[in-house]
Amino acid sequence: MSSDDLKKQAAARALELVTPGMRLGLGTGSTAKHFVDLLGARVAEGLDVLCVSTSEVTEAQARALSIPMSTLDATPELDLTIDGADEVDRELRLIKGGGAALLREKIVAAASARMVVIADDTKLVERLGRFPLPIEIVPFGMEATRRAVLAAMAGAGAAGDLVLRRKADGSVLVTDGGHWILDAHLGEIAEPESLSTALAAIPGVVEHGLFIGLADAAILAGAAGLTVLGR
């Protein structure tokens, strides 16, 4: 079974959590895209939900499927968010932002009574950090922010390189919020909570991709079947 088939399986299992009348957060990425496709098919059959997206890409996909969409301003409390992740550990701590949507993803997850991660089981790790940690920054004063991030990383025992994310054409990638992303190549993160706190204290850092205490469950699809972590 391909990785894409596994992602679709996890998405299909998550769809079973959706009940009529729910206010949903829709994630971003290839796994979340499967969920939105499957949700769109249920909406076409008459399922009543109201959704908020985590990116312009997901917003466009959901609208094309005629999924009823709202905003977090009009619908500030959500019942359930379904989103992918770049890494998940057994404490349901995540690295997210591989798709550059971490800021809205974190805002939407924090506004949700429940967040469920969907992924293929290669995303499950014993220690976070093999996947580069995305750090969303304000373009103003980038060099000063970069140095502060390096110092924060060293203070949290997480040394590594910082790489400004670019698009395939070489131009700097600009997020939906108009910011830039530094990807921190750490190898492993010994103390995710310490690093999260240290990064959050830097003025030029808008948000970072460590999601701690936000995910309630993870549905992981592998060759042997589905594994559910959490509740």
Ligand code: 5RP
């Ligand atoms: C986007 C994300 C994605 O959820 C994450 O990158 C996983 O993507 P995929 O499902 O394509 O593996 O955090 O910012």
